[in-house]
């Protein structure tokens with residue numbers, strides 16, 4: 001059966017009927033269908049009138065694509081797919097009106113590509129079209145199949161259809177451009193050519209060097225600028241459509257922050273940051289799905305939830321009645337929502353897609369970002385904003401009969417304790433007074449620093465005074481003590497008379513040094529050391545990272561620890577151990593935390609500082625589970641001397657990390673800028689997953705009874721680590 005549905009639309013593209021299996025969406029005048037696989041995710045895109053566009057149709061599965069070349073004088077790309085489980089008919093029409101019409105047996109639903117979701121009707125499907133930009137989005141629905149289209153120009157042929165679940169990639173992001181690969185290369189080339197040391201920064205547009213916070217702010221401001229321009233020239237258009245169009249324009253300009261999906265907080269985004277459009281969450285990687293409320297990624301073969309948006313479309317509830325975890329979000333599963341669907345098509349919710357991911361997260365207890373859409377009034381006009389509310393974990397779930405008479409899932413998410421709290425009433429008041437043109441990403445004074453610490457918390461917002469790529473703040477909620485004075489350095493200083501020799505045999509790799517057979521540095525480590533999320537696979541006697549004599553880029557995978565701190569670390573006053581360190585974001589096992597910097601001293605010099613030994617780190621020959629002697633194929637031993645790092649006068653945040661008999665970090669020796677393995681850099685890594693605001697500790701590894709005072713008397717220092725394995729004394 002072929003139906004043509006003409007009302008409202010200036011132009012009719014291909015319209016075909018589907019039975020239970022398939023429907024067909026035609027995008028006329030599309031040429032050059034590509035699949036872009038340069039990123040971890042795979043996207044398809046096509047050209048319409050010579051312009052690129054992404055393809056994204058949520059809830060579509062079994063997606064095929066084909067080109068019927070020069071049919072009736074028009075090059076045409078047809079996208080074949082299932083939409084949901086229902087028989088439906090999808091019609092993509094009107095490049096001018098941002099419309100996607102969907103039809104089920106009786107009703108015709110019309111869905112605009114809409115950021116605010118109010119206009120998105122049946123099936124969550126959406127399409128954006130304009131004369132020059134077309135975006136038909138292809139989402140990974142629960143069992144979506146990947147749209148596999150040839151890298152090359154396609155002609156006359158049905159292009160690959162991938163039925164393999166493993167190859168299914170996330171499609172809900174707008175990112176989808178065939179020349180993306182080229183852009184990455186350009187960036188890398190620019191980075192390579194740059195004379196500036198890029199190790200503390202990422203290269204952003206036009207070679208600007210900015211940290212993550214500024215980068216997010218800049219990208220949001222740029223987005224709003226583009227949006228405002230569009231608003232001026234296309235004032236008749238739906239504002240939500242313009243937001244999507246603005247996002248697509250930024251994408252074409254390669255301005256999106258390209259991140260792999262990740263657990264935990266997003267570098268550069270803080271609790272209390274607010275956003276005007278869903279597309280903004282998308283372009284900074286906070287929530288990568290544009291319509292679906294649940295975003296997820298695969299971990300050890302299972303999809304786990306990484307972020308949820310409470311957009312007010314479902315009957316989600318925030319509760320605050322649990323003492324241990326005062327904030328609980330009761331989040332309804334996705335699908336079959338009577339608020340946006342006709343009663344007839346309401347079914348029991350299915351345990352798949354986002355619902356399955358949330359269920360899997362109950363067991364994994366992984367952090368899930370929660371973004372809340374809040375509604376407020378400015379005059380008589382109702383406004384809404386998206387606020388980043390912090391990290392939760394999925395505590396439990398159950399199935400219930402909803403008022404629709406159908407089964408729904410209820411997921412109980414609990415907020416990780418001690419995160420900065422939001423004062424929602426104050427927030428709404430503040431937002432009331434803010435104009436759209438205010439700077440992107442506002443936070444203070446909305447965000448109360450910490451529920452427990454809101455009396456007199458903040459001592460400084462950056463103890464590194466801009467030397468780290470991310471600010472490290474210090475808070476004291478216990479008393480009036482200020483931080484001790486020391487000189488903040490991001491790398492160790494060597495003894496005056498001593499200059500370690502440089503590693504000369506660097507690698508020539510240009511591919512990120514991921515190939516263990518080709519990269520001599522990786523070979524020295526006996527294989528790759530870090531995974532693609534920059535996490536250390538395991539502790540080793542010694543690790544050789546690529547260094548100044550290597551030809552690879554500073555972004556190479558074998559340079560993780562030398563790139564510096566990326567986590568929002570925070571120095572805080574502990575009850576019994578002086579100052580300590582924690583992270584405001586969730587830390588995955590194997591993540592790099594920080595280097596232990598300070599003055600490198602010969603052991604005998606260190607010994608002379610007895611009495612002032614609080615901040616000595618004895619590099620020695622043994623640390624962690626390994627002995628440097630295991631590493632005799634690496635680097636050179638120069639003499640028999642041992643070295644100590646003294647962080648009393650100069651150091652970094654590492655000097656505040658306390659000891660624990662049951663630690664969550666471990667020190668790892670790393671060589672990259674010299675090859676003397678008697679004084680490797682001491683890099684601290686996470687031994688396990690660490691929830692936000694848990695104190696970070698490592699085992700100082702003192703020999704009990706082995707520390708003496710200047711008179712040779714054995715010293716005893718009590719340990720207050722509070723762990724069940726505590727030995728009661730540090731030495």
Ligand SMILES: C[S@@+](CC[C@H](N)C(=O)[O-])C[C@H]1O[C@@H](n2cnc3c(N)ncnc32)[C@H](O)[C@@H]1O
Nearest residue numbers: 577578579614615655656657658659719720721
């Ligand atoms: C490298 S500093 C750590 C930062 C230190 N808490 C501060 O306030 O600067 C090491 C000192 O912290 C204290 N400390 C660290 N861990 C401790 C523990 N588990 N129990 C008691 N004191 C501890 C001891 O005074 C130790 O000499």
